[in-house]
Amino acid sequence: MLHRESGVFKTSYAADMALYPLPIARWTVAAIVLLFTVVLPLSLHEYYLSVINLALIAVVGALGLNILVGYTGQISVGHAAFMSVGAYTAANLAVHLHLPFWVTLPAGGLMAALIGAIVGIPSLRIKGLYLAIATLAAQLIIEWVINHTPAISGGAQASIEVPRPTLLGYQIKTQGQLYYFLLFFAALATLATLNLVRSRIGRAFVAIRDQDIAAEIIGISIFRYKLLSFAISSFYAGVCGVLYTYYFGIANYEAFQIGVSIDYLAMIIIGGFGSVLGSIFGAVFVTMLPIAIRWIMEPLAGLFFGSGELSSIVASTRLVLFGCLIIFFLVVEPEGLNRLWRNVRNYFRTWPFSY
Amino acid sequence: MSRSSNWRMTAIAAGAVALMAGNAAAQDKELVFGLQCDRTGATQTVGVFLCPGYHDYISLVNSKGGIEGYKIRVLEIDHEYKVPPAMEAHERFKKEGAVLEGLYGTPQTAALTKKLEEDKILGTSPGFGTAAASDGKRYPYVFPIAASYWSQGAAAVAFAKKELGGNLKGKKIAYLFYDNPAGKEPLVILEDLAKSEGFDLRTFAVPAPGVEMAAQVLDITGRYRPDFVITHLFGRSPSVSIRELKSKGYPLSKVVSFVWGASEADIKAAGGYEVANGYHTIQFAGVGLDFQVIKDINAMYQAQGKPAPTAQEVSVFYNRGVMIAAIHTEAARAAIKAKDGTKPTSEDIKKGMESIKGFTLGGMVPPMEITELDHEGGGWVQVWTVKDGKLVKNGHWFQAYRDVINKHLAATN
Numbered sequence: 001m002l003h004r005e006s007g008v009f010k011t012s013y014a015a016d017m018a019l020y021p022l023p024i025a026r027w028t029v030a031a032i033v034l035l036f037t038v039v040l041p042l043s044l045h046e047y048y049l050s051v052i053n054l055a056l057i058a059v060v061g062a063l064g065l066n067i068l069v070g071y072t073g074q075i076s077v078g079h080a081a082f083m084s085v086g087a088y089t090a091a092n093l094a095v096h097l098h099l100p101f102w103v104t105l106p107a108g109g110l111m112a113a114l115i116g117a118i119v120g121i122p123s124l125r126i127k128g129l130y131l132a133i134a135t136l137a138a139q140l141i142i143e144w145v146i147n148h149t150p151a152i153s154g155g156a157q158a159s160i161e162v163p164r165p166t167l168l169g170y171q172i173k174t175q176g177q178l179y180y181f182l183l184f185f186a187a188l189a190t191l192a193t194l195n196l197v198r199s200r201i202g203r204a205f206v207a208i209r210d211q212d213i214a215a216e217i218i219g220i221s222i223f224r225y226k227l228l229s230f231a232i233s234s235f236y237a238g239v240c241g242v243l244y245t246y247y248f249g250i251a252n253y254e255a256f257q258i259g260v261s262i263d264y265l266a267m268i269i270i271g272g273f274g275s276v277l278g279s280i281f282g283a284v285f286v287t288m289l290p291i292a293i294r295w296i297m298e299p300l301a302g303l304f305f306g307s308g309e310l311s312s313i314v315a316s317t318r319l320v321l322f323g324c325l326i327i328f329f330l331v332v333e334p335e336g337l338n339r340l341w342r343n344v345r346n347y348f349r350t351w352p353f354s355y
Numbered sequence: 356m357s358r359s360s361n362w363r364m365t366a367i368a369a370g371a372v373a374l375m376a377g378n379a380a381a382q383d384k385e386l387v388f389g390l391q392c393d394r395t396g397a398t399q400t401v402g403v404f405l406c407p408g409y410h411d412y413i414s415l416v417n418s419k420g421g422i423e424g425y426k427i428r429v430l431e432i433d434h435e436y437k438v439p440p441a442m443e444a445h446e447r448f449k450k451e452g453a454v455l456e457g458l459y460g461t462p463q464t465a466a467l468t469k470k471l472e473e474d475k476i477l478g479t480s481p482g483f484g485t486a487a488a489s490d491g492k493r494y495p496y497v498f499p500i501a502a503s504y505w506s507q508g509a510a511a512v513a514f515a516k517k518e519l520g521g522n523l524k525g526k527k528i529a530y531l532f533y534d535n536p537a538g539k540e541p542l543v544i545l546e547d548l549a550k551s552e553g554f555d556l557r558t559f560a561v562p563a564p565g566v567e568m569a570a571q572v573l574d575i576t577g578r579y580r581p582d583f584v585i586t587h588l589f590g591r592s593p594s595v596s597i598r599e600l601k602s603k604g605y606p607l608s609k610v611v612s613f614v615w616g617a618s619e620a621d622i623k624a625a626g627g628y629e630v631a632n633g634y635h636t637i638q639f640a641g642v643g644l645d646f647q648v649i650k651d652i653n654a655m656y657q658a659q660g661k662p663a664p665t666a667q668e669v670s671v672f673y674n675r676g677v678m679i680a681a682i683h684t685e686a687a688r689a690a691i692k693a694k695d696g697t698k699p700t701s702e703d704i705k706k707g708m709e710s711i712k713g714f715t716l717g718g719m720v721p722p723m724e725i726t727e728l729d730h731e732g733g734g735w736v737q738v739w740t741v742k743d744g745k746l747v748k749n750g751h752w753f754q755a756y757r758d759v760i761n762k763h764l765a766a767t768n
Contacts, residue, residue: 054439
C-alpha cells in the first residue's frame with residue numbers, strides 16, 4: 001500500500017546482507033529509534049518511563065529464552081535461576097571489587113553462560129518434558145545453593161545492595177537516566193539476536209529444532225550447538241539479572257524464583273516462538289498489559305464502587321481479564337502476536353488491490 | 356472571530372479555570388497514602404484480610420472528618436507478590452503525590468529500599484524485610500514499625516524461659532523454620548541467646564513450599580525431644596506443623612510460633628481450635644474484635660446499612676491492617692500538627708513517624724516508641740494462646756533482650 005518492494009536492486013554483497021533491505025524498513029527503524037531516544041523520554045512522565053523500563057529489562061530476558069526455546073527447540077524452566085546467577089555475580093563484583101557496570105554486566109552474563117552450559121548437558125540425552133524437569137531441577141538447585149552459601153548470597157538475608165551504576169562520573173539513578181541505560185542494552189540485545197539468528201550459528205539452531213538427526217547428518221555438531229544455545233540464552237538471562245540488580249539497587253534471589261521462569265515462558269509463547277519481534281511483543285504484553293488494564297479499570301470501576309471495595313475488585317478482575325486476553329490472542333493466532341502482526345502487515349501489503 | 360463566539364470562549368475558559376481551582380482546593384485538603392498489597396499472588400491468604408483492614412480504618416478516619424481536616428485517599432496497587440510491579444506501584448504513588456507508602460512483601464521491600472531513599476518517600480514494612488532496617492541511620496526511609504524477626508526470636512526465647520520456670524540452663528529448644536532468608540534471619544539471635552542462656556539449640560529447616568515436614572517433626576519429637584519448640588513458618592506450612600506436632604503427641608502448649616504462623620486461618624486449616632489447643636502465637640497487633648476501633652468500624656458500616664466486613668473473620672491479619680493504617684494516620688497527624696495545619700510533605704511525615712510514642716489504640720497497638728534511630732519502635736510483641744476455641748491474650752506487651760538485638764544491629768553497620 002505504502003511502498004513498492006519491486007525495483008530494489010542490490011549491487012553489492014553488503015547490500016544483500018543488510019538487515020533491512022527495503023528503504024521503507026530503514027525509514028521505519030529510523031523513526032522507531034527517534035521515537036525511543038528522543039520523543040518518548042522527553043514527552044512521557046517519569047512514571048510511564050518506569051513502566052517502559054520494566055518492559056525493556058524483560059525484553060532482554062525474553063530474547064534469551066526465545067533463542068533457546070524458540071530457535072533451538074530446547075525447553076527451559078530455569079531461566080530465572082540464570083538471572084540470579086548473573087545478578088549475584090555482578091553484585092559481588094560491584095561490592096567487593098568496586099568494579100563498574102561495564103565490567104560486572106558482561107561478567108554476570110558470562111558466569112550465567114557457564115552455569116547454563118553445564119545445565120544444558122542433559123539436553124544431549126533427553127528432550128521435551130524430561131528436559132523441562134531437568135531444567136526445573138537446575139532452578140531449584142541454584143536457588144538452594146545461593147540461599148545456603150553466604151559467600152555468594154552475602155549473609156542470612158541473601159541480598160546484596162549494589163551502588164547505582166556510574167558513567168563518566170555521573171550516577172544513573174532517576175527513571176529517565178535508567179531508561180537510557182536499559183534502552184541501550186535492550187537495543188543491543190535485539191540487534192545481536194537479529195544478527196545471531198541469520199548467522200551460521202542461528203541456522204544450526206533452527207536445523208536442530210526442526211530435526212536433530214537430520215541436522216547431525218548434514219554435519220552440525222549437536223553437542224556443540226545445543227550447549228552453545230544454552231550458553232547464549234543464559235548469557236542473556238544473566239545480563240537481564242544484572243539489569244534488574246542495577247535497576248532495583250539490590251540482588252535478591254527471591255526476585256528470581258520459579259514463577260518468574262514461567263512468566264518468561266509465557267512471554268515467548270504469547271509473543272511467538274522463534275521470532276525476535278515476538279519476544280519483544282511478548283515481553284511488552286506480559287509486563288505492561290496488567291498495568292494498562294488497571295489504568296482502564298480504576299476510573300471505570302470507580303464509578304460504581306467505594307475505594308475499599310475498588311481495590312479488591314480491580315485486583316481480581318484484572319487477573320481474570322489478563323487471562324482472558326491471553327486466551328483470546330492465542331485462539332485468534334496460536335503462533336503468537338508476531339504472527340498476528342505479520343498477517344496484518346501482509347494484508348495491507350497489496351491492499352486495496354489484493355487478488 | 357465573531358463577538359458572541361469570543362464571549363463564549365471566555366466563559367468556557369473561566370469555567371475551566373474555576374473547575375481547576377476547585378480541584379486544586381480539594382487536593383490541598385487531601386493526603387494520598389500508597390498501599391501495596393497482594394490479593395491475588397503467593398501470599399493472598401494474608402492480603403485479602405490485611406488490606407481491607409487498612410481501608411476500613413482510613414474510611415473511619417475520613418468519616419470523622421479526616422486528619423486535622425485533611426481527607427485521606429488510599430491508592431492501593433496489587434503487585435501479586437512479584438517484584439517488578441512493586442517498582443511500578445512506587446512510581447505510581449510518587450506520580451500521584453503520595454506522602455507515604457505501605458510496603459508489602461520481603462523481596463519487594465528489599466527492591467524498593469534504595470528508590471525510597473532516593474525519592475525521599477517513607478515506606479513501612481511491618482513483618483517484612485530485614486531486621487537491620489530498624490536502624491534508622493542506615494535505612495532512613497524504611498520503617499518496620501513492628502517487631503522484626505530478631506525481636507520475635509528474642510521474644511520467643513524469653514517466652515520459653517517464662518514457661519519453663521525462669522531458667523533455660525540445660526534445656527533443649529528446637530527451631531523449626533522455613534528454609535528461606537526470612538526463616539534463617541533470627542538464627543544469629545537464637546544462637547547468641549543459646550550461649551548466654553545456656554540452652555541447647557537445634558535447627559530444623561523445612562524446604563519450600565513447606566507442606567511436607569513429617570521427617571523434621573519426627574526428628575524433633577522422636578529423637579531430639581526438646582523442652583520447647585519455636586516455629587517460624589509461612590503460608591500453608593504453619594497449619595501442617597500444628598497437625599504434625601499434634602499427631603506425634605508433642606504438647607502444643609510447648610510450641611510458640613512467629614507472627615506469620617499465628618492467624619485464625621492457620622488454626623482452622625490445622626483442624627480447628629480443638630486440635631490446636633494450647634498453641635502459642637507471637638503477635639505485633641492485638642487479636643480479636645474486642646477493641647473500640649473495630650466497634651467503631653462496624654458502627655460505620657451499620658450506619659451505611661452494610662454488614663460488618665467479612666475480612667474480620669481472620670482478625671489477626673485484619674487487625675494488622677488496621678494497625679498499619681492507624682500508625683500511618685498518627686504519623687500524618689503529628690506532621691500536620693507540627694506544621695500548624697499546612698500540608699505536610701513526605702519529609703514532614705517521616706519526622707511525624709519518628710515522634711510516635713504512647714499511641715496504643717485501646718490496646719491494639721503495642722506501646723512502641725519510634726525514634727530517628729529506632730524505626731522498629733522497640734520490638735514489642737504479645738503472646739496469644741489458643742484456649743477454649745479462641746485466641747486468648749497471654750500476658751502483656753513485652754520486649755526481650757534489647758541489649759542483644761542492639762549489639763547485633765550495631766554489628767551489621
